[in-house]
Amino acid sequence: MSDPLQAAVNDAVTACLAGPSRSVLKALAPLSQIDPEDLLPELFLQVEEASDGVDLSRVTGTDLMPDPGVTRSVVDAVRAKDFDQLKLSVSGDYADLMTTLVATIAAMRSAPRA
Amino acid sequence: MSDLQSIATKLRALAKDSGDTADAVRGTTKVLRSLGGEVDRLKRRGIDTRQLSGAIQEAEAKAVAAAHAAKTVQSKGEHWADLLAAGGGGSSSGSTQGSESAPSRDQQRRDAYGDLTKKAVAGFFSPDVAHEWVPPFAGAVIGTFLGDANGDAVEALIDTTWDMVDNGAIPYGRGLLTTFVRDARSHLWKGKNK
Numbered sequence: 001m002s003d004p005l006q007a008a009v010n011d012a013v014t015a016c017l018a019g020p021s022r023s024v025l026k027a028l029a030p031l032s033q034i035d036p037e038d039l040l041p042e043l044f045l046q047v048e049e050a051s052d053g054v055d056l057s058r059v060t061g062t063d064l065m066p067d068p069g070v071t072r073s074v075v076d077a078v079r080a081k082d083f084d085q086l087k088l089s090v091s092g093d094y095a096d097l098m099t100t101l102v103a104t105i106a107a108m109r110s111a112p113r114a
Numbered sequence: 115m116s117d118l119q120s121i122a123t124k125l126r127a128l129a130k131d132s133g134d135t136a137d138a139v140r141g142t143t144k145v146l147r148s149l150g151g152e153v154d155r156l157k158r159r160g161i162d163t164r165q166l167s168g169a170i171q172e173a174e175a176k177a178v179a180a181a182h183a184a185k186t187v188q189s190k191g192e193h194w195a196d197l198l199a200a201g202g203g204g205s206s207s208g209s210t211q212g213s214e215s216a217p218s219r220d221q222q223r224r225d226a227y228g229d230l231t232k233k234a235v236a237g238f239f240s241p242d243v244a245h246e247w248v249p250p251f252a253g254a255v256i257g258t259f260l261g262d263a264n265g266d267a268v269e270a271l272i273d274t275t276w277d278m279v280d281n282g283a284i285p286y287g288r289g290l291l292t293t294f295v296r297d298a299r300s301h302l303w304k305g306k307n308k
Contacts, residue, residue, distance in 0.1 A: 003218075003220070005219070005220075005223075006219055016255050024252050024255050024256055025248070025249070025252040025256070025294065028248045028251065028252045028255075029248055029252075031248060032246060032248040035185050035189045036231075036235050036239060037186065037189070037232075037235055038189060040227070040230075040231045040234055040235065041223035041224065041226070041227035041228065041230075042219075042223055044223075044227040044230060045223050045226060045227060048226070063258045064255065064258060078230075081226075081227065081229065081230045083230055083233040083234065083237060086230070086234065087237055087238075090238070093238055093240065094240070094247065095246075095250070095251075096238075096247075097234065097238045098247045098251075099251040099254075102251070
């Protein structure tokens with residue numbers, strides 16, 4: 001994995017999945033230094049990739065994404081590149097969008113495959 | 115040096131200046147946050163600090179937006195400098211070189227999600243609010259996983275986090291880390307009271 005953005009997001013998601021450790025903050029910290037216009041498309045792309053082959057109807061709530069309906073809606077919005085649906089799925093501001101996307105990637109990595 | 119390479123060199127210098135500006139503004143933001151801590155101390159002594167707090171918050175929001183703008187100029191400038199430098203060297207044909215190879219990760223991102231990104235930045239990003247999302251999120255992640263653990267584990271984690279701030283390993287001031295600690299404690303408390 002030679003792309004630095006891809007690697008930074010991957011490290012952050014892996015740290016989130018690994019659980020309580022100071023490495024969570026350390027892995028997430030570099031993301032806030034990245035321009036949103038660069039970071040967002042990488043997050044979108046990883047949502048798409050991580051959800052590839054996932055049976056969304058079997059997705060259940062996770063610690064970070066308790067409502068499976070929101071998870072499905074975010075994945076659908078990203079796959080369809082539908083901003084209006086994304087806006088409906090993420091009720092808050094920019095901070096909510098970023099945390100939701102990272103948490104969605106984490107949820108997709110541990111979701112059952114079709 | 116070709117004209118394009120010359121422009122690329124100038125653009126790279128401009129991008130560097132913009133990056134330095136972003137760093138300088140971030141330094142200002144840190145000073146503003148430390149001022150916020152001083153104001154809190156005045157407040158605890160019963161002094162009415164509302165106007166001063168408001169002015170500091172407003173300045174901080176503007177500084178965050180300015181740093182973001184300067185960082186955007188830096189990244190776009192570097193990107194275009196790279197493109198111009200690539201076009202200025204080697205083939206003079208304007209170049210379809212590499213067109214049969216797999217697209218780069220960056221190209222994939224821009225092709226697939228360029229439009230959605232523009233809409234999302236315009237729709238979610240507001241210059242009126244701070245956009246530091248990592249410490250609260252990290253606090254929530256850690257707190258969620260620590261939901262069944264004991265308080266000592268959280269305190270130990272918080273202590274090591276403070277150490278990392280002091281050592282410069284985490285690029286956040288104490289104000290933001292307070293948010294992180296608050297969220298971690300809040301999730302821990304919720305976990306214990308399920």
